[in-house]
Amino acid sequence: MTATPGVQNDPVLKASRARRATLSLAAVATAATLVLAGCSDDAKPSGASGSSSADSSSSGSASGSASGSSSGSPSASSTVAVPAGTTVTDQGSKLKIGDVATVIYEPAQGRGTVLRLRVTSVTKGSLADFKGFILDDAYKQKASYYYARVAVRNVGEGDVGGAGVPLWGVNSANTLLPAVNFTTSFKPCPTKPLPKKFPKGATLSTCLVYLSPDKGTLESVSYRPSQEFDPITWSGTISTPKATPTKKAKKKG
Numbered sequence: 366m367t368a369t370p371g372v373q374n375d376p377v378l379k380a381s382r383a384r385r386a387t388l389s390l391a392a393v394a395t396a397a398t399l400v401l402a403g404c405s406d407d408a409k410p411s412g413a414s415g416s417s418s419a420d421s422s423s424s425g426s427a428s429g430s431a432s433g434s435s436s437g438s439p440s441a442s443s444t445v446a447v448p449a450g451t452t453v454t455d456q457g458s459k460l461k462i463g464d465v466a467t468v469i470y471e472p473a474q475g476r477g478t479v480l481r482l483r484v485t486s487v488t489k490g491s492l493a494d495f496k497g498f499i500l501d502d503a504y505k506q507k508a509s510y511y512y513a514r515v516a517v518r519n520v521g522e523g524d525v526g527g528a529g530v531p532l533w534g535v536n537s538a539n540t541l542l543p544a545v546n547f548t549t550s551f552k553p554c555p556t557k558p559l560p561k562k563f564p565k566g567a568t569l570s571t572c573l574v575y576l577s578p579d580k581g582t583l584e585s586v587s588y589r590p591s592q593e594f595d596p597i598t599w600s601g602t603i604s605t606p607k608a609t610p611t612k613k614a615k616k617k618g
Contacts, residue, residue, distance in 0.1 A: 445469045445477040451520060453479070454597055462487060462601035467520065468588055472528045478565070479521030482532065484586045484599040488512045488606065490574075494553040508576040509536075511583040511603070512554035517569040526563040531590055534575030535598070537582045545574040 447453055447469065454466040462484050471477030490510035492500070500506055515530055534542035547556060554572035563569070577583055583603060589596035 443469060443471055443477065444475055445471050445479065446522060447479055448521060451479060456595035456597065458597045460484075460597065460599045462586075462599050464599065466588060466597050466599075468590075468597065469521075470525060470528075470531055470590060472525055472531075476523065476525065477521075478519050478523030478525050480525075481516075481518040481520050482530075482588060483516040484532070485514045485516055487514075487583065487586065487601070487603045488554075489583075489603055490553055494551075498551075504578055505576060507580065508578055509580050509582065511575045511577065513573045513575065513586050514554075515571055515573060515586075517559065517571070519563055519565055519567045522565055524562065524564045526559055526561045528563075529558045530569075530571060530573060531588060532573060533587045533589060534573075534577065534583050535585045535587050536577040537584055538579075540578070540581065541587070542575040542577055542583070545576060547574075 451467060454460075454468060458466065460466060463486075465481055465483045467479060467481050469477060470480045488511070490512050492506065492510070494510065495505075511534060513532070513534070515532060517530060519525070529544070529546075532544065534544075536542060544556065551574065554574050556572050556574055557569075559569055560567070573586075575583060585598040585600040587596045587598045
């Protein structure tokens with residue numbers, strides 16, 4: 366498994382009770398992403414058996430307190446300069462799906478920029494979408510599946526090419542859901558990291574897949590680059606694709 370760039374600590378985060386109700390964020394996996402591999406030509410066509418390329422059932426155990434600050438920077442030691450005339454979205458902002466957030470993104474000290482992030486839509490998927498993928502463990506088979514379409518623009522001076530899009534899902538159990546990392550294409554929700562070169566003015570449209578355990582519902586999409594950062598969240602209507610109508614057999618006579 367691989368770690369999502371920009372997440373600097375264990376994703377089990379408890380918010381300060383003095384500021385708001387406790388947010389118990391149990392990690393879905395010890396790493397920041399899950400990996401789903403496509404089945405080979407000789408694999409079973411259902412994709413529901415075989416060996417998985419990631420263990421997604423383990424949970425983390427660390428915790429911390431998020432105090433937040435008036436600054437949009439993910440840390441006091443951030444070296445990212447905000448361009449003149451650019452306003453960074455306040456920490457703790459609660460946005461609607463379709464809204465834009467301007468954030469400082471620093472996946473490594475001395476390597477960062479300012480991004481504009483927009484969650485354009487969230488759609489609920491189904492297990493049938495994963496036909497041809499290895500989903501042998503019970504966690505993946507009993508999950509709810511969500512697809513968040515996201516637009517990213519670099520409005521800063523730095524280049525964060527090759528990094529993952531720094532957004533998490535949060536479900537009704539207050540569980541942080543890492544975006545799935547695919548080893549092959551996934552047509553219902555084509556997902557990809559930032560290109561190797563992502564300088565000022567570069568844009569990316571992508572789709573992030575979140576698996577919520579025990580059929581849990583997705584409550585929001587969250588930007589939280591560090592434990593101390595009071596997350597910026599997007600929430601709103603989640604669409605469900607209409608079922609494809611089946612052809613009725615013609616009556617004889």
